[in-house]
Amino acid sequence: MGGTNMEISKDCFVLNGKKTLYLADTAWRGVYKSCFDDWVEYLQTRKNQGFNAIQMNFTPWEDYGMILKDNFLDQLEEKVRVVFELGMTPVIVVVWCGCVPGTWATVSDTSNVLPIRILEDFAKEVVRRFNKYNPIFLSGGDVDFRSGEAIEYYSLITKTIKENTNRPVSIHLARGWTDVPREIDQYIDFYAYQSGHDRHHQELTWKLAQEFYKRGKPVINAEICYEGIGYKKDGYRFNPFDVRKAFWQSFLSGSFFGIGYGAHGIWNWCEVAGEETERHLSSFTWKDALRMEGANDVCFARWLIEKLDFFGLKPSQEVLLSPENSEIRVARNEKNCIIYAPFATRMVLDINSKDIWGINMETRDVFVPRVDLKDNHTKVDILNHNSDSLIIIEY
Known part of the structure; x- marks a missing residue:
């Protein structure tokens, strides 16, 4: 059995006692949407390339009520165990913003909102079952705070996670979001911002890194531009150069603890080419996305940073x-x-x-x-x- 133990030190993450850069691949839907054999193939490829963490979402966007099914966490645990055994860190988003009131996803439609006590109990159970895999817990995914209800929900969820684990805890913020309410900030160990996928605002890579670095906690850009993603209004897809630029601009501006990479086709776990959303250009399959070159660029970057000891940096x-x-x-x-x-x-x-x-x-x-x-x-x-x-x- 493999397994990892990733901890936070003063100026970097420490993986099994060694300084390291947090380098995560993003498979939000993959953990619950993939079949087991495909999941293993995906993880083995990313492990071989040089990723040391996998970001995943535990509250399915298609139907948030799935978390109430008796065997739901059983299926997720089978896949998280493989992440752990391959020597990578599971990074678990416990409650996505789409089932919490007062976020960008629910401010005009509350039909998918779940009761706060159900989410509190779910958070407790996730921590109880998955703590043994030495994960990082993100209390929320793609979160902004557009009302007091969102703050109430996420302060309780984050507090619940923090009080039931000794693992690192944070919250994955929506694109461009910088306001972390005190009620939540007090429970998180590092900042996980998102520069995102807007072609016209890629300056957020370094602007947000600068902003969060000033606050004194470790900083991760948990979601740089996904390679291959694009918006219909632009007719443009991010390429390996865009990925490299987002990585290094983030890292050298304050995101010294790490980066979350993503490929269009893997984050959404697309199995048939051409899947579209209202905004995005059609998706690659996860197998095609797995071969995108930008992943090798960010793994090369991790190798450089660790080999040449680019730790203890300051902007x-x-x-x-x-x-x-x-x-x-x-x-x-x-x-x-x-x-x-x-x-x-x-x-x-x-x-x-x-x-x-x-x-x-x-x-x-x-x-x-x-x-x-x-x-x-x-x-x-x-x-x-x-x-x-x-x-x-x-x-």
Whole structure:
């Protein structure tokens, strides 16, 4: 049997006693919608790629009443056990926002809302049964707080989880949401924000990271743009470059504890190509989505971060003197300054450097940029390839 024990330290997650980056794949519907053999195939692939956590939802969107069925948690436990035995961390959303009043999903339609005592009892039972798999519990999924009722529900649910486990607890917030009521904040161990899938507001990757980092708790961007997802109004699908950009902009701006990746077809567990919603472009199947390249990019990023000890970082935008472009993100620790540039450019940095090298993030080729050291400034030229780059400066 495998199994993991992921804990929170001062500046990172610790997996089985070793510093690690939380790197989750998102399979919200997969845990309850997949057949067992498909679920195992999916998990083995993600494990082999380098993911160490799986985000899943325990309150099915199709019918929230399913949680009342006697054998519902039995079916989920069979699949969560495999996550654990493969050495990954189950990340369990206990109560999705669609069955709680006063969220974006229920503010105009309360037909799917469940009584608060039923959800409290469900939360207790989930913790009781799944605590042995060393999970992370997210009390809510895609949550905003548009009324006092939402705060009442989620404060009780979060409190119930926290009082019945010693595992990390948080709440998965809706896209762009930053307000975490005090009644809930007091029970969570880290912030799990969502920069989301709006093509026109991808600056939320770094803006929200900055905002939550200031609050003093660990920060995760639990939902960057899903690879392959798109909206009908745009006719655009996010590609591996978008995924890399969202990952590194989040990470270097304060989301130092980790990232939640997702692929369109897996989060929704699509089994027949072409499934659509009112807003989204048609879906890939989960098997096709499993082969998307962006997953390898984020796993490569995790390997880099752990191998080169990119822990204990602090956002350091003041190092970048030019160009004045917030898409370029900078962070540093006692050993390194790390810069992500999503486009080829020249940069002037307010820093003295001992050694500078870079990685072409599209090809993963290592290169040495042209550098000019003058007046305690470092001028770096990365115009030798037309793609995004990671620049590592060693002091």
